[in-house]
Amino acid sequence: MTQTPTEIEKHQYDVVIVGAGGSGLRAAIAAHEAGAKVAVLCKSLLGKAHTVMAEGGAAAALGNLWPEDSWQVHFRDTMRGGKMLNNWRMAQLHAQEAPERVLELEDWGALFDRTKDGLISQRDFGGHRYARLAHVGDRTGLEMIRTLQQRTVQLGIDVFMEFTVTDLMKSGDAISGAFGYWRETGSFVAFEAPAIVLATGGIGKSFKVTSNSWEYTGDGHAMALRAGAKLINMEFVQFHPTGMVWPPSVKGLLVTESVRGDGGILKNSDGKRFMFDYIPEFFKAETADSEEEADGWYDDKKNNRRPPELLPRDEVARAINSEIKAGRGSEHGGVYLDIASRRTPEFIRKRLPSMYHQFKELADVDITVEPMEIGPTCHYVMGGVEVQPDSEMSGVPGLYAIGECSGGMHGSNRLGGNSLSDLLVFGKRAGDAAASYVAGLGGARASLSDADLAAAEELALAPFAGSGAGTENPYTVQHDLQQTMNDLVGIIRIREELERSLAEIEKLKERSKHLVVSGDRQYNPGWHLAIDLRNMLLVSECIAKAALEREESRGGHTREDHPGFDDRWGTLNIALSLNAAGDGVELATQPLPVMPDDLAAFFEEDH
Template identity: 80%
Template sequence: MSAAAEGGIERHQYDVIVIGAGGSGLRAAIAAHDSGAKVAVVCKSLLGKAHTVMAEGGAAAAMGNLYPEDNWQVHFRDTMRGGKMLNNWRMAQLHAQEAPERVMELEDWGALFDRTADGLISQRDFGGHRYARLAHIGDRTGLEMIRTLQQRLVALGIDVYMECTVTDLLKAPTDSGADRIAGAFGYWRETGRFIVFETPAVVLATGGFGKAWKVTSNSWEYTGDGHALALRAGATLINMECVQFHPTGMVWPPSVKGLLVTESVRGDGGVLKNSEGERFMFNHIPEYFRAETADTIEEADRWYEDKKNNRRPPELLPRDEVARAINAEVKAGRGTPHGGVYLDIASRRTPEFIKKRLPSMYHQFKELADVDITKEPMEIGPTCHYAMGGVEVDPETEMSVVPGLYSVGECSGGMHGSNRLGGNSLSDLIVFGKRAGDAAAAYAASNGIPSVSEDDVEQAKRSALAPFELEGGENPYAIQSDLQQTMQDLVGIIREGAELEEAISRIETFKQRIAQMTVEGHRQYNPGWHLAIDLRNMLLVSEAVAKAALARQESRGGHTRNDFPGPDPEWGRKNLVVSLDAEGTGVDLREQALPEMPDDLKKFFEE
């Protein structure tokens, strides 16, 4: 591989660039390579440290290893119902149909799944799934997936640029006058030196934007980079108002507040209790799940022994329902001393069972909170976890409205509707990662590498260096802190119209403040500079979430309005589409009808 340093800027040419090294990015890179493309992966952090490792419970796939009656149609139905029918039906269908093959492919590549007594891949229960269908490796499934994909990536010799941040996408005009992808501009985080990738196809796999909230399970990388890059390149976003607050994050000690507690704890028998010792979820069963959910503790407990013939425990309702129930208990004064509720598996399972099935959770609480989960309950509460909203893509190819720009995983929108079922994320990554990689390679083969505009490169360079130009301005960390508090307080799990308007007003103020940011020192090893660049992405995405949340006057899935507490059938038939405004500093919204589901799929929802 050769690279020429022109004007102090390192340059490379590839057929396909994948931005992000999580499950979807690695799977896309492998697929593009297998299709004959010259591929590189660019990741903001270190290879192997992607947020995929936080998805511990399993990958949802209707393999039927425990329940032969499970099939893709049931999985499709569960996914659509979990997303409150706001999903792109074709994406949900493809996901349900192709997930089993993708999981088996991981096993062929060396993934060490837990086994049933018959030697098949074991599958566990998760909220919202009719049958136990999560293929798992203890409670470390995401880690095993990353290990498997990473090992294959390295074996194939695919180039990886670690600790390299992309700040802008570069475009070139087509014969028709429309712009298409021409490359990506970024910098090495260690040295601050700039780098340009010339390529006809970019796959965005950058994950979500949870770091815009104060309490989140997301790590520092999740600043909405892919969402913002896509917007600035001319792509559109959908479902941005739908943000999932995972019901179980750690609440104590403060240093780990928000850290994820896997849904596997509830899938393996854990129950939720308030400060009065009551299993409160029986008081929060929504009507449309009543027929499938146990009404009494005795009925719920029987389910763990005879899952075919009894209704599921209410602790295994979809995540949005459980998170709202926890929030309601805390607000009613029935919370724990540190503002959460109790998650108890110690009274339900033996220490040997817990240590075997939940080794990471046992270690996490023992080391970080001095809590032995085999002997005492955990204190948990909702934490900002997952973005259902993302880049609007074609269901078959994952291409956005910008030719050559693809998006997969949490960075894309449509698959999960207004709420994602647990376990659907890991299978989503590998199903659509493969589809995007195949499509990007095919596109690159029929479209040569375009010429990058040097004016665009210079503009990207000036934009990246702007925080160094001003002296005596504001510290980016102060702006980040204020943004996170605003999103936590005003665009959180329960929303009000007036509070959303206040959030939008504050975001406008934050825009003025980032124009006056000062970064001191040099480009080498400068975390303040890194944050200054991330902040413009976080602000753009936060504005998209707040404006979409204000516009959608109903409660649906991960979007809950206290002033519009129920779902509205009219809103259930349309998406809010977000695009960059004419000034290029904010966002505009428009309504768009959901794609019509064919009659042969509608029949699954007739009851």
């Protein structure tokens, strides 16, 4: 007997963007300007995107402070930061096109900080040879969202706010639309569209301590898997070195890398500046005769002296973790980040206004006179949907992925500042490609199947249907998942703990079949979480399985039982796909794309 859905609100578009962060809005603008009818669906409110948490700046080789900078150097830094596991073509396109995208943002009204000559100012950040982050104080992401949002509204692009997408619809092998619901009323909506661009962000809410906001439940990752796409690099989770550790209500809240870029240093409870003990051989070069001569900075070739606090994030996070484990942590379990002894109060308040107010208001700490207590926090996943570098299309025709829910660009570790320019570069490329794909269909498009819509509706309502037999509270299951990921799949990993995490995830998947929510569909956060858990559990399984498979330490993946690089793994990606039963994931290894000789030549001087 064929199922029929209840009355469902329906819309028809050429391109539907799921997510209204920097990449989603840039894709929407590009698709609209290419002539497509576009809708943007966002889980929260327009302007509230997680992009605003990217405070430091957008990396682009403008050469405003260092004329020696170029896309080639930026490309090389990005590949080195990703420990050569990046998709070389994505890293190349990003480095080449980032300057144009940043200048375009300026043309649209973004108000960047300026040099004394009136050019866009650029600040130093970890892993970048030259200061290349275009910035607006420590509120760069906010300015980016303000600018893109304003342009989106000016162009008249339709935006559906406080709307959750639960499933992607297909006709044959290709995308035909999306299904979801209004969070306010719980009523269902179907979007008929031959092109879907996933811009849903990351997976941080699977971890106990994270800088990510509530929306980051791996929706795009999981929906792409269920639609038939592959995920890559999921073992690589970036723990930002500096999140707040006190008070508990704000634990994990991001402390921008700009603090270190503008001179902040890391100290342990003994008052020692410890990062000099953790500079890897890979990053060492000729040094000054003494730390004092170089003001505590080390030489990164070409006589550009840089503090060890600005090593790539994975290196700094591991160093902080080691100090805390060795008993040299701060009162509340972190370490100290000190800029007060290095810069004047006027400088700090001008360059870091958000950080000044954040600590003053939330922790009663004045960062102009005392150090901050910070510690690593789950911040970013390098892994995501495997896409074609030039178009961002996945292996599913009509399905695109950009931003944090796409994989390949950052390899095993993302450099700070590359996220904002990544959003702009690949957002535009995906929007252009999606509009071109739809135009190429010549008006032919599949309609949505009533049976598929009814099945999606039934799945979304399952937590209500389980009221009689249901025994599990969604909040309890999420808490247990976060604790499992925090304790067993965190910064430092080992086989026994990873195996235990997978066993725990299987138990949680079984418990999730018995979720129960009370009340009705209006304003029901328990129901929203029950739906999110389906995605969080699937993505957590991907992370743990890939982490168990990769028997080496590289970037955002550290195996205590397999320290150091393994050359065998340096040329392989782990690809994950949904298993045949649809209730878990399976993995396979695949070779990295081979870098052309002219680009490979940039790395001949490396150790």
